Amino acid sequence: xxxxxxxxxxxxxxxxxxxxxxxxxxxxxxxxxxxxxxxxxxxxxxxxxxxxxxxxxxxxxxxxxxxxxxxxxxxxxxxxxxxxxxxxxxxxxxxxxxxxxxxxxxxxxxxxxxxxxxx
Amino acid sequence: xxxxxxxxxxxxxxxxxxxxxxxxxxxxxxxxxxxxxxxxxxxxxxxxxxxxxxxxxxxxxxxxxxxxxxxxxxxxxxxxxxxxxxxxxxxxxxxxxxxxxxxxxxxxxx
Numbered sequence: 001x002x003x004x005x006x007x008x009x010x011x012x013x014x015x016x017x018x019x020x021x022x023x024x025x026x027x028x029x030x031x032x033x034x035x036x037x038x039x040x041x042x043x044x045x046x047x048x049x050x051x052x053x054x055x056x057x058x059x060x061x062x063x064x065x066x067x068x069x070x071x072x073x074x075x076x077x078x079x080x081x082x083x084x085x086x087x088x089x090x091x092x093x094x095x096x097x098x099x100x101x102x103x104x105x106x107x108x109x110x111x112x113x114x115x116x117x118x119x
Numbered sequence: 120x121x122x123x124x125x126x127x128x129x130x131x132x133x134x135x136x137x138x139x140x141x142x143x144x145x146x147x148x149x150x151x152x153x154x155x156x157x158x159x160x161x162x163x164x165x166x167x168x169x170x171x172x173x174x175x176x177x178x179x180x181x182x183x184x185x186x187x188x189x190x191x192x193x194x195x196x197x198x199x200x201x202x203x204x205x206x207x208x209x210x211x212x213x214x215x216x217x218x219x220x221x222x223x224x225x226x227x228x229x
Contacts (some may be wrong), residue, residue, distance in 0.1 A: 062120065094164060105153070105171065111163055
């Protein structure tokens with residue numbers, strides 16, 4: 001069964017760049033939409049953005065100026081960078097596979113990784 | 120792009136039915152049949168329960184059903200069971216290739 005695994009630093013300093021990678025356990029990365037979703041401690045979910053295997057991206061307007069999602073199909077992985085991090089970016093970050101028209105439902109999720117922004 | 124509005128909490132006794140509402144606008148919920156619902160137990164990743172408004176993924180109990188009226192989508196859990204106690208989130212396509220989640224609803228089984 002396909003699995004997603006997030007990896008990256010658990011601690012980021014304010015004003016620095018948060019970087020995470022999601023590894024897909026098979027080569028289905030060339031067939032779906034791939035999203036990043038985050039959840040601040042004790043709060044709700046927020047869609048960050050997605051990337052298609054072709055490299056097409058779309059981002060949450062509230063984060064668009066700071067977010068970049070990229071993909072490396074040869075390594076079965078996609079990545080998230082969020083620049084100028086602040087304490088408000090502290091959250092559990094999930095990668096997820098999107099299905100359906102536009103990839104707008106998330107049928108497979110990683111376990112999530114907690115990123116804390118603090119000096 | 121504002122979060123979809125859900126009640127903070129809903130409760131019911133075992134065997135009862137409960138309904139969770141998800142209110143958006145004519146720019147998201149009201150315009151597309153692209154609402155999905157997720158169940159999240161503490162410390163776990165969300166799990167897809169309903170997609171495209173009314174469809175259940177393979178393996179999801181028929182006790183879970185989805186519907187929509189106007190700008191409000193709903194998730195109904197019938198025959199409530201102890202394991203249904205969790206947080207539930209709705210999510211909708213919001214146009215312009217973006218998505219928005221709901222505020223979340225804590226379901227308590229009494």
